[in-house]
Amino acid sequence: MIEVEVISGRTLDQGATVEEKLTDEYFKAVNYCELNEEDYNTLGLAEGDRVKVKTEFGEVVVFAKKSDELPKGVAFIPMGPYANQIIDPSTDSTGMPQYKGIKATIEKTDEKVLSVKELLEVI
Amino acid sequence: MAQKVICTFCGSVCDDVEFDVEEFKPKKFCKLGRSKFSKKERIKAPMIDGKEVSYEEAIQKAAEILVNAKKPLLYGWASTANEAIRLGVILTEKVRGVYDQCASVCHAPGTLAVIEEGIPGASLGAIKNRADLVIFWGSNPMEAHPRHPLRYSMSAKGLLIKGRNDRKVVVVDVRKTKTAKKADVFVQIKPGYDYPVISALRALIKGEDIDVDEVGGVSKEQLKELAEMMKNAKYGVIFYGLGVTQSRGRDRNIENAVKLIQLLNRYTRFVIWPMRGHYNVVGSGEVPAWEVGYQYAIDFSRGYPRFSPAEFSANEVLQREDCDAALVIAADPVAHFPKESVKHLKKIPVIQIDPFPNMTTLVANVVIPSAVYGLEAEGTAYRMDGIPLRVKKVIDTEYWSDEKILEELLKKVVELRGE
Ligand code: SF4
Numbered sequence: 001m002i003e004v005e006v007i008s009g010r011t012l013d014q015g016a017t018v019e020e021k022l023t024d025e026y027f028k029a030v031n032y033c034e035l036n037e038e039d040y041n042t043l044g045l046a047e048g049d050r051v052k053v054k055t056e057f058g059e060v061v062v063f064a065k066k067s068d069e070l071p072k073g074v075a076f077i078p079m080g081p082y083a084n085q086i087i088d089p090s091t092d093s094t095g096m097p098q099y100k101g102i103k104a105t106i107e108k109t110d111e112k113v114l115s116v117k118e119l120l121e122v123i
Numbered sequence: 124m125a126q127k128v129i130c131t132f133c134g135s136v137c138d139d140v141e142f143d144v145e146e147f148k149p150k151k152f153c154k155l156g157r158s159k160f161s162k163k164e165r166i167k168a169p170m171i172d173g174k175e176v177s178y179e180e181a182i183q184k185a186a187e188i189l190v191n192a193k194k195p196l197l198y199g200w201a202s203t204a205n206e207a208i209r210l211g212v213i214l215t216e217k218v219r220g221v222y223d224q225c226a227s228v229c230h231a232p233g234t235l236a237v238i239e240e241g242i243p244g245a246s247l248g249a250i251k252n253r254a255d256l257v258i259f260w261g262s263n264p265m266e267a268h269p270r271h272p273l274r275y276s277m278s279a280k281g282l283l284i285k286g287r288n289d290r291k292v293v294v295v296d297v298r299k300t301k302t303a304k305k306a307d308v309f310v311q312i313k314p315g316y317d318y319p320v321i322s323a324l325r326a327l328i329k330g331e332d333i334d335v336d337e338v339g340g341v342s343k344e345q346l347k348e349l350a351e352m353m354k355n356a357k358y359g360v361i362f363y364g365l366g367v368t369q370s371r372g373r374d375r376n377i378e379n380a381v382k383l384i385q386l387l388n389r390y391t392r393f394v395i396w397p398m399r400g401h402y403n404v405v406g407s408g409e410v411p412a413w414e415v416g417y418q419y420a421i422d423f424s425r426g427y428p429r430f431s432p433a434e435f436s437a438n439e440v441l442q443r444e445d446c447d448a449a450l451v452i453a454a455d456p457v458a459h460f461p462k463e464s465v466k467h468l469k470k471i472p473v474i475q476i477d478p479f480p481n482m483t484t485l486v487a488n489v490v491i492p493s494a495v496y497g498l499e500a501e502g503t504a505y506r507m508d509g510i511p512l513r514v515k516k517v518i519d520t521e522y523w524s525d526e527k528i529l530e531e532l533l534k535k536v537v538e539l540r541g542e
Contacts, residue, residue, distance in 0.1 A: 005314045007297060009365060010267045010400075015133075016158040021458055021481040023164070058462060069298040074314060076298065081458050081482060089461035092373065094235060095227045095420050095436025097461045099369040101314035116458075120485055123462045123469065 001107040002039055004075040006053065007100040008083035021116065030080035031113050033106070034067035039075070043108050052109040053077070053086055055102050060085035061111045075106060081119050129514045130156040131202070131497030134399035134507035135271045136514075142498070144517055153269035159495075165522075166480050166492035178491070178523055178531075185450070185474040185489045186535035189218045192448035192472075194424050198437045199454030199476075200407035201225035201400070204502025204514065207525035208403075208410040211452065214533050215423055217540070221446060222421040223437040224407035225454050230397045231432065232368040234408065234418050236377035243384050245360070245394040246508045247274075252281035253392075256356035258293040260380070261317065261366020262398040265301035271398070276362065277305065291352065295320070296366055310349060313340035315371035321379040324350050325386055359393040368397075396508060402497075405505035441467040450474040452525060453493075457482035476528055493525050500524035 013029035020026055033053055035043075043051065043064070051064045053075070060082050070076060077083040079099065088098035114122065125141040125148070132155045141150040142160055149160035169181035176184075189195050197215045200208050201224055215222040226234065236242075250257075257276050264271040272278060278287040294303040295310045303309045312320050316339025323338040327350035336343050353359055361384065367376045380395060387393035399405055408418035415421060417430035420439075433439060437456065440446050441464035448471055457465050458481060468486055475487035478495045494500040499520040503511050523531075 007314055007366075007370075010263070012154055012266045012269070015155045015267065018455075019159065019479040019481070020163050021455065021479075022484075069300055069303075071297070071311065074297060079459065084459065084461050084465075087461050089438065089442060089463035091432070091436065091438055093433035094232050094373050095223075095432035095439060096232050096369065096373055097228065097438055097464075098371065098373075099228075100366065101370045116482060117485065120457065120465075120469075120482060123465050 001105050002042055004039065004073050004104055004106055006055065006075045006077060006086065006102050006104045008077050008079045008087060009100070011078045014078040014080060027116055030078045031082050032063040032065045032077070034065045034070060034076040035106070036070040036072045036074065037066055037068070038072050040064065040066045043106065045108060050109050050111065050113060051106050052111065053104050053106050055086040055104040057088055057102070058085045061109055061113050063113060075104065081116055085119070125150050126517065128517055129497055129512055130159070131402045131495070131504065131514050132156045132159040133268045133402060134404060135268045135274065136402050136504060136506040136512055137270050137274065138512055142517055155269060160498060164480060165478060166484065166490055169492060170490040172488055178528070181489055181491050182528065182531050182535055185491065186532055186539055188448050188472045188474060188489065189220070189450065190536055190539045192218070192220070194446050195220040195448040195450060196223065196437060196440055196446040197221065197450045198223050198456060199225060199452040201404035202402060202453035203525045204403065204496050204500070204504055205406045205410050206502050207529055208406055209414060210526065210529035210533055212411045212414045214529060214536065215421070216415070217533065217536055219424050219426065221435050221440055222411055222419070222423070223435065223440070224404070224419050225401060226404050226408055227419050227432070227436045228438065228459060229365060229400055229404065230368055231419050231436070232374035233377045233397045235374035235432065236381055240378050240381040242381060243388060243394050244396050244508070246510060247506070250360050250394070251275045251279045253283055253358040254360045255284055255289060256291050256293070256352060256359035258295065258359065258361045259302055259306070260295045260361050260363045261370070262362050262364025263296070263300040263302045264398065265305065267364070267400065268398060272302070293349065293352070308349070310341055310345060316340065317367050317370060317376045318372040318379055320346070321376070321383050324353070325383050328354055328383070328386055353387055353393070354390050356391055356393070359387065359391065361395040362398050363395065364398045399507035403504035405507060405509055409505055409509070438464045446471065448472045450476070451483050451487070452476040455481040455483045457486055476525060478522065491528055492522055493528055494520050494522040496524070500526070502526065
């Protein structure tokens, strides 16, 4: 298990499929978590492996990916229904939930990644 | 043959793209715009509880839901035209509901900062022609506004600034993004440290010393270099993104950044502008502002408009369970709101107006499909810098435009209320 700060945000693939949310392409564009190589190796991950991301606000199972964009200790999940399971909903009176910079733990898991529809059912 | 159209995906609202109607083929667009102007799954027909109905029946049902609700939430508005938004504001007032729009979870903290500090800004044209220093702060146009760098900010050919070689490009971000990889200077900060980094820059630019070696993961040396670069620019710009508005500090980050720009203007010319996301998210704030005085989080339950993001923003209203119906137009809160807010949306009657099925469709009781602006319907949209552009209709469709749907809905609501 490692401790990280999670940020969520736009990606090109997320944007290109954002008007096709019930397709497989959208599912693939938003259902993963990127980690720095060192963090990825610490967890002993390989391609196709899943991780469970847990914060004070919730947890979600997503696919793990290696990224050369991230520093150690920071994880990235594309904006969308998966990221929104774990972000901080409070808005601090601004109306804006905190979508970025949430403390989380990440561990390898055998649990499966829920589909977009299944995700909606468990909310 | 391809004809000139205007892209209705991101806030860059490119007006130099082309579309071949016969072949249904987009030209010159980026990947995001191309996906918008390609054939894809649509909501086939209006539906009530999953059953196909006529437009008239769906609108009748939607009007009943809104009129019977004590306090409906009318949310979305970022991907539709100003003409539709205007009707939406009037409709919200009629049903004594809450008007909120996508900026609420995007750039609205910037609006709060602007109320406090104003915004020293410029049009994208002025920036293209003059800016010799471009700073992307918590924004990643290579993925979110792919043609922005080409048309306005990085490699654009301007009047005084002739291209990429005449410009310095800086990226301040927590990730080494695709945009960062193309920049001259990359400043990597720790998540949530925008505010102190901006404060440190303000001190250094004023000529004061900071008695620490690093701020938010950035060395004093690099901060000094950046401060010098900003001071020495002839015309600088900060394009900020959600990295700043969605992190710790939110509106206060922007306020501090605006103060930094005010300070820089004592030495040189500097402007700051948000990288607005959806093609008409500016309109979803400007239209209510010129109609009723506020940009978002507007409550009409007392019959007159009140603005308070702490109470009337969609997420606050939903988490407090303070609405008993919702109309969602041109947005997908079920996919983009935290699960605490989605929970309440699953419990109340939801009306959706959208061209495409999305996660909100899965919880909606009344679904009303609409035409795609820029392709099947015309109207006015504001580019991210507030320049209004007329988006075109180039193909015929059976789908009604948002404007027509809202016009009919408004008529029905007035009729049901016996006004
Ligand atoms: S940059 Fe934005 S407006 Fe321009 S083509 Fe791409 S998505 Fe459309």
